Amino acid sequence: METANQHSIFPKGQRLPTDWFTGEAFLHPLVVKDKNHEFSAGAVTFEPGARTHWHTHPKGQALIVIEGQGFYQEKGAEARGIKKGDVVNIPENVEHWHGASATTKMVHIAITNYKEEVQVTWMNPVTDEEFDKVNH
Numbered sequence: 474m475e476t477a478n479q480h481s482i483f484p485k486g487q488r489l490p491t492d493w494f495t496g497e498a499f500l501h502p503l504v505v506k507d508k509n510h511e512f513s514a515g516a517v518t519f520e521p522g523a524r525t526h527w528h529t530h531p532k533g534q535a536l537i538v539i540e541g542q543g544f545y546q547e548k549g550a551e552a553r554g555i556k557k558g559d560v561v562n563i564p565e566n567v568e569h570w571h572g573a574s575a576t577t578k579m580v581h582i583a584i585t586n587y588k589e590e591v592q593v594t595w596m597n598p599v600t601d602e603e604f605d606k607v608n609h
Contacts, residue, residue: 480540481518481540481580482516482539482540483501483503483516483580484501485499485501485518486499486500486501486502486515486516486518487499487500487501489517492595493525493526493528493595494523494524494525494526494572495522495523495524495525495526495572495598495599495604496519496520496521496522496523496524496572496573497519497520497523498517498518498519498520498523498524498525498572499517499518500515500516500517500518501515501516501517501518502514502515503515503516503582506587506592511586511587512584512585512586512587512592513584513585513587513592514582514583514584514585515582515583516539516580516581516582517580517581517582517583518578518579518580519541519543519572519573519578519579519580520573520578521573521574521575521576521577521578522573522574522575522604523572523573524543524544524570524571524572524573524599524604525570525571525572525599526570526595526596526597526598526599527548527568527569527570527595527596527597527598527599528568528569528570528593528594528595528596529565529566529567529568529569529593529594529596530563530565530566530567530585530586530592530593530594531565531566531586531587531588531591531592531594532565532586532587532588532592533562533563533564533565533586534563534583534584534585534586535560535561535562535563535583535584536555536559536560536561536563536571536581536582536583536584537559537560537581537582537584538555538556538557538558538559538560538561538579538580538581539557539580539581539582540557540578540579540580541556541557541573541577541578541579541580542554542555542556542557542573542574542577542579543555543556543571543572543573543574543577543579543581544571544572544573544574544607544608545561545563545569545570545571546569546570546571546607547567547568547569548567548568548569552606552607554574555571555579555581568596570599572599574608575604575605575608576608
C-alpha cells in the first residue's frame with residue numbers, strides 16, 4: 474500500500490513553531506534569500522486543522538497550492554477555499570491567515586518577498602471560533 478508521502482513532491486521538512494502556527498505545520502525550504510534573491514520559497518505542509526496565525530508581509534507573498542485543500546482569509550473578508558492548482562497573490566501589508574481545512578491536509582509553496590531583512594510580521598492566533606466558522 475502506498476503512503477501519502479509517496480505522493481508528495483517535497484519532503485515534509487521541519488515542524489514550524491507554535492509561536493506562529495496552530496496545529497501541525499512543517500516547512501521544507503526551497504530557496505533562501507541571498508545576493509541573487511530578495512525572496513524565500515518553501516513547501517509548507519499543514520496537517521488537517523493546522524493554520525498560520527494572522528500575519529502580514531511587507532512586500533507581499535504568493536502561495537501555490539500543490540496538494541489538498543484549505544483556506545485563505547484576509548482580515549474583514551470572507552474566507553475562501555483553496556485547493557491543488559490554486560495560486561493566491563497576497564498584497565503587501567494585508568493581514569491574513571492560511572492553512573488546511575479541518576479534515577484535509579494542504580501543502581503550498583510560499584514565495585515571500587523581503588523588505589530589507591523583514592518578510593513577515595506575526596500577530597494573534599486564528600481562534601478556534603474563527604476557524605470553525607470557515608469550515609462550516
